[in-house]
Amino acid sequence: MRRWNGWGDEATVVELPAHGGAFLAALIGPGQPLPDASLAQVLAQVPASRLAVHPLVSTDAEVRVRHARGQSLPDWLAMREGRFEVFPDGVALPETPAQIRELLAWAAEQDVLVIPYGGGTSVAGHINPQAGAKPVLTLSLERMSRLLELDEQSLIATFGPGASGPQVESQLRARGYTLGHFPQSWELSTLGGWVASRSSGQQSLRYGRIEQLFAGGTLETFAGTLQIPTFPASAAGPDLRELVLGSEGRFGVISSVQVRVTKLAVEEKFYAVFLPSWAKALEAIRTLGQARVPLSMLRLSNAIETETQLALAGHPEQIAWLEKYLALRGARAGKCMLTFGVTGNRGQNALSLKQAKSLLKSFGGVFTGTLLGKKWAEGRFRFPYLREGLWQAGYAVDTLETATDWANVDSLLNKIEASLRGGLSDEGEQVHVFTHLSHVYGEGSSIYTTYVFRPGSDYATTHKRWQKLKHLASSTVVNNRGTISHQHGVGRDHAPYLPVEKGELGIAALQAMANHFDPDQRLNPGVLLK
Amino acid sequence: MRRWNGWGDEATVVELPAHGGAFLAALIGPGQPLPDASLAQVLAQVPASRLAVHPLVSTDAEVRVRHARGQSLPDWLAMREGRFEVFPDGVALPETPAQIRELLAWAAEQDVLVIPYGGGTSVAGHINPQAGAKPVLTLSLERMSRLLELDEQSLIATFGPGASGPQVESQLRARGYTLGHFPQSWELSTLGGWVASRSSGQQSLRYGRIEQLFAGGTLETFAGTLQIPTFPASAAGPDLRELVLGSEGRFGVISSVQVRVTKLAVEEKFYAVFLPSWAKALEAIRTLGQARVPLSMLRLSNAIETETQLALAGHPEQIAWLEKYLALRGARAGKCMLTFGVTGNRGQNALSLKQAKSLLKSFGGVFTGTLLGKKWAEGRFRFPYLREGLWQAGYAVDTLETATDWANVDSLLNKIEASLRGGLSDEGEQVHVFTHLSHVYGEGSSIYTTYVFRPGSDYATTHKRWQKLKHLASSTVVNNRGTISHQHGVGRDHAPYLPVEKGELGIAALQAMANHFDPDQRLNPGVLLK
Missing domain, CATH: 3.30.70.3450 (Alpha-Beta Plaits)
Structure with missing residues (x-):
């Protein structure tokens, strides 16, 4: 069973080895575990749903708990403390594009906000419902996970948007193919989520990022259905695929995905x-x-x-x-x-x-x-499990990532690490910071930084520590020619920093697009664009 | 000196060899040359400019003639006949981004339409002024052709948008680098034009299309300046580069271009x-x-x-x-x-x-x-010169291109060739049609078809023949899963066919974007979007 308050399957346990614990203790002090809430405690807090009854919508309390939070560090802290704050009013589980359209029409009629939901692995606050007057419907694509068609001449596979990494690969491998997209979240994250958040896999050097793999598909919007045909390339005006890529649920719900696949390598x-x-x-x-x-x-x-x-x-x-x-x-x-x-x-x-x-x-x-x-x-794919081991040992861990041109990689990396390393010095706390470059391009590289710090005496203090560190590092990134995200997306956590790189005019252009597809701002408001 | 009524430099002459003439005559009959107008005849038709005086704008008649038409077959026929129909009221020659902004402000103040102009090599009617009540200013980027910066660590070169193929390569080669972008129009077409029309070069298999080479730059719009920073990759929402790519002068004027370059190969x-x-x-x-x-x-x-x-x-x-x-x-x-x-x-x-x-x-x-x-x-780069040789021998030649998935390449290619081959049978005329695949992708291929036919007894008949053929082939393309253009762009000639592939909602999205950047629809109206 999937953990309700952390990463992955409960059966998989990765503990921090004794040697590793001693290593961290020497650097930033002994761990300081905080107590975990129980699922029962959380279930007791779930308020009554404000949604009308709909055959495709579950308002079961546990289902709502399990779709309320992603995997960012603040999500993690909220789940461990049992302070979820807001739950979706219900979770829809459509099985076809027609049912997605039906649900969107229903949401408009009922004046409900909609959050498209893939694997729930966002580390930037993409899928968290916000408190507000309107009910919130989380629309999970998990029942749309099948390989629908495989064109072996064109190497194009058509999938339901909710196919997780293992579902994508197992269905393709049975036919001798691979997508080759392996983000660290691969076990749980989904094809539709990869497209919506511009994901990059560990072997992007061979297979490309999701931008190169995404060939076409369908977006269900409040203004109608956008069907993007597959072409190997086109000069026919701006590429609409690129509007869907990174749209983070703001423009519509991805209801089918066509991807470029590769024969399994020898x-x-x-x-x-x-x-x-x-x-x-x-x-x-x-x-x-x-x-x-x-x-x-x-x-x-x-x-x-x-x-x-x-x-x-x-x-x-x-x-x-x-x-x-x-x-x-x-x-x-x-x-x-x-x-x-x-x-x-x-x-x-x-x-x-x-x-x-x-x-x-x-x-x-x-x-x-x-x-x-x-x-x-x-x-x-083991690292996210180690977060559990570190947490049990009394350490909080988070990562952040950017990309920049080669001429700036060393300078930006040093500035990010320095901002984090000294970020809690006013509290007399050390932060252990380390970095790798994992996606290399001719022009530059991604920079992926991990930081480990000790929780405070309670959850509120711990959350404040994270906020301080996150803000220091994020400002450092955007003020020094880094993109606010190379692979995690924008969500809510990075939205305040986006205008620095897109410019006012660029943000206004994206907002114009959101207004076009979703005139009532019903889809995932506050994500991507403020 | 560049030809005023055809392709390339007057000093370069490529004649149809005798053997080739006999080959064509056997297939579609002896050539039927039509008489060419002289430059003097055309200059006599240029009306007075409707523009106020501006120090950056030339209203010289020959300058206006030389910026009135591109290189499509209808352009060719108009130039050879000397029936240009419409001339721009003036041609601006800015030397800096600030001067572009100044010219845009002036155009708004004077209620003037603006056509951004690179190398004038469009084969789809991108740069032709239309008859109308408002004066038309063609904004040529030819004086902005310098390599402004070369970051040898990040392999990023910053150019003025008006750099032609030879200007791009000679400035880079002097430093040991190449862009590697070689469309057939390379001698005359420009970097800014390649970006605006989503160009593809003959060695795209190694270097990528212009989409992969274009790293960032600046777009001057009526709503302000859009500065697109260079990142090797980003997950920070939809990619604004992709709005500039293929924008065909509808959203703004490209005032600087940053491209990814490569060390010269051994x-x-x-x-x-x-x-x-x-x-x-x-x-x-x-x-x-x-x-x-x-x-x-x-x-x-x-x-x-x-x-x-x-x-x-x-x-x-x-x-x-x-x-x-x-x-x-x-x-x-x-x-x-x-x-x-x-x-x-x-x-x-x-x-x-x-x-x-x-x-x-x-x-x-x-x-x-x-x-x-x-x-x-x-x-x-010789083929465009051969058009001159064919024309002198009494043959009209045009090309068209698309791309489609492998499963559809053979079928679409056959349909396109058949539509052209039989396209003039009602007039008892033969059309010689042949095709190559020149850009190969994992998913599919481009299809590039050339057709040769005989001019009619006058220019009007010849133009009608072209219209018939072009419409037959273009409808065949979009109704059979081909993109209306793989490398030439949309312009005016392909705009009527674009909605089939973009969908109504997609066209509306692009129109929303044009309204956002250019609320008065002053930039290149009728191009890309009707």
Whole structure:
């Protein structure tokens, strides 16, 4: 069963290893666990629904609890404390596009607000109902998860929008294909959610971001149905796909998604290389990224993340051996771990490996083979579970991410880390901060920063700490040529920072679009645009 | 000097070889030349300008003639006949973004319509002034053609929007870089025009379309300046770059363009392979395109285009030898020429060549080495000049293009060719029609069809023939799952067909955007949206 107040399946438990706990304690002090509320306590708070009866809508209290919050840190704190504040008045579970249209018509008639809901994995407050006079209907797409059509000539698959990562891949793999879209939230997040929030997967270097994978589909809006046909490319005016991508439920409800798929590759391997310093590593990954070597994944941890990962890995003796081996070859304190993948046919993979190894060697890289790469691949969806382990040990953890041009990557990364690291100094608290680059482009890179801090003496203090850190880092990002999000989207949490990058005129253009598709501002108000 | 009534520089003359003339005459009858008007005749028709005096605006008659028409076939006929019908009232030549803003403010104050103008190479009626009560100002960007900044870490170049293909490449090549964007119009078309019309270059397989190259820039609109910052990627809501791409001067004037550039490659080669039949060739190019072999160009002529190209090549003896060689190896009547390119480092190029050759061989491909590939590369911008040679010989030629998913390529191609081939049968006229696929994607391909027909006894009859053919082919495209344009844009000529693919709601969304940026509908009215 899925956790009602955290990440993933209850059966999966990832604990913080003892060694990792000691590592964190030394850095930011011993953990300070806060007490968790029970589901019963939360259920007792759910008020009566303000919705009329509708055959497609559930007003069951537990269903409403389970659709009230996403996975941002404030969501997490609210769920652990049992202070949900607002619940949707009901959850609709349509099974067809026609039922979505029926529900939208009903919502208009009943003067109800609508929140489209995919996997509920937002970390930016996309799906949280707000307190207000109008009832709120959460429209979950979970019953629309089937592979509806597969065009094996054009490599186009048509899915229901509610298909989760595993549902997408299992249905495609049975036919010999893959979408190749693996965000960290993959186990729970959905195809429609990826499109609505401009998601990026860990192997975007090969498969592209969701922008490149999304070929067409259908958006049900209050102004009518927008059908976007699939073309391999088009010069016929502005691309309407790009209005749906990142629309975050403001323009309509995605009712079908057509994606570009790929035949399963013959071979896939991941490798780890250690670079002797951040300066060398940054230069190496930029050069490799710009050399157009056909890799499928490229990721670089900075020195603190490398150290943290090795400490949290939980095998101190093996790690000690690894450290000895690396030190002998020149990668000592300050070393940075770079992981890369090759996916494809054997001939191309062999050449890509050879070219990547040779290039990395010229920057002092120490190649360690596939062992750590395999570990990365096996643990790629494990991190969100570790949040549970860290929480139980008394630590709060959050991440934030941006992207910027190469000329600005080092400077922005340092500013973000510095803003977080010193962010609680007025309270005498330390924050442990580390970063990796996980999506590499010719022009620049994503920057993905994790920060760990101690909860305060109660939930309110903890929430304030988060607010302080989030605001410091977000302002740093947008005031220093970073985008407010490379892969998580805008939601409510990033909306105040969006005007800096879109400009007043740009925001007004998006608002004009929202007014066009949803004249009564009934869809997800407050998300994306204030 | 640039031709005032046709394509390119007057010094470049490409005549139809005698052999080619005989080939066409056998197919559609002897050429029927129509008389050309002189520049003096046209200058005599230019009416007085309705514009007030402005220091940045020229109202010189010849300048106005030279900015009145693009390069569509109706433009061509109008220019050759000397029946321009409408001239802009003046041509502005700003040198800075501030001067563009000044001109827009002046246009608003004076109640003047504005047509942004790049290289004047539109083949869809993008830049033609229309008759009407309001004066028309053509705003040419030709004096804004400099490379303003080159960020060699991020591989971002900032250009004035009026830089032509040769101006872009010469300024970049001097620094060791290339944009790699080579549409057939490259000699005259401009960076800003490519962005505004969603252009695609012949090596899009390596460098991407202009959508992938355009990183950011500035759009001057009647509602203010839209500044689009460069990010390698972003999940921060809908992408405003995608509103500028394909906006065709309806939303604003592009005043600066930032593009993603690439270091010049060590090696570039083009090869030709002949496939024994269209069925084999189509399967081969799809398989190769979907195999993700890193090629830089991939192009396939159908059997009629292959035959026509060999006939028009002008070296009948050499061609006879080639035909003998191919026939011995199984490529006889019905054979199709496939050209592909590799661009990059020697190791990758060698592997790509090996993989492409081996795959093509399995479809019966006969490899002929680099000779024909070299010929293709040398003649890649030559085709528009041949129009002049054909016209002098008494033939009218036009092209049209679309893109569709692989499952539909063969069917749509056949329908388009059939619609054109029989399009003048009521007049007892033959049309010679041939096609190539020049932009190959995993999902599908572009379809680029050329048609040659004889002018009528006068210009009016000739124009009617074109209208008939254009309408037949355009309806065939949009009613059979093709986009109305893969690379030429919408302009006026394709605007009536756009609603089929965008849908009423989609067109209304784009119109809402035009109203937002240009509330008085002063910018290029009638283009893109009716």
